[in-house]
Amino acid sequence: MHNDSRTISAGEINKYVYCPYQWYYTRLFGNKKLRELVKRRNEEYGYEYTEMSHFQKGNRFHNRYHFRYKLKKLVLTLLGxxxxxILGALLFWVMRYE
Structure with a gap:
């Protein structure tokens, strides 16, 4: 076992609450060994580097969201x-006939 201490820190409790399996395997193997295992698995199955694609997907999502937000703000301003x-024209038209 990588970390065979009998005490558990508050950070480890938080990690356990978040995902018990992840906490267990991190405690059993350690981060370095887990990264090696993931790298070997990715090479074996031909997976690409997924963290970068997640980062790119996140950037794309936030760019689209920001664009839609600005577009919505512009449309609402123009509608206002x-x-x-229109209200001013109606008031002018009504006041003209009185």
Whole structure:
């Protein structure tokens, strides 16, 4: 066992609560050995480096979300201006006939 101490820190308790299996294997093998095992598995099955693709997917998501947010803000601003102009035109039209 990589970490065979009898005491468990608060950080380890948090890791255990998050994912007991991940905590167990990290405690059993250690991070270095786990990274080696993952690297060997990825080479064996032909997996690509997934962390970078997750990073790129996250960036793409946030860029799209920010674009949609700005577009929504622009559309709502234009609708607000249009409503004010229509209301002003209606008031002007009503006041003209009185």
């Amino acid at each position: 201006i249009a409503c004010v102009l």
